Amino acid sequence: MPIILVGGIIALIFGIVIMIFPKILNYLIGIFLILCGVLALIIHFT
Numbered sequence: 001m002p003i004i005l006v007g008g009i010i011a012l013i014f015g016i017v018i019m020i021f022p023k024i025l026n027y028l029i030g031i032f033l034i035l036c037g038v039l040a041l042i043i044h045f046t
Contacts (some may be wrong), residue, residue, distance in 0.1 A: 003039050010035065 014028045 003036075003043060006039060011018060 004014050010032055014032055018028060
């Protein structure tokens, strides 16, 4: 599964959750950035 597709799906889900619960925006952004970084490292080193 390409990283662009994974990032797009995660962004879509987080966008919907932010619309419902705006107070957890900072946590979701942090989780999203960590996941993108981990996926990029996995792809780079495999």
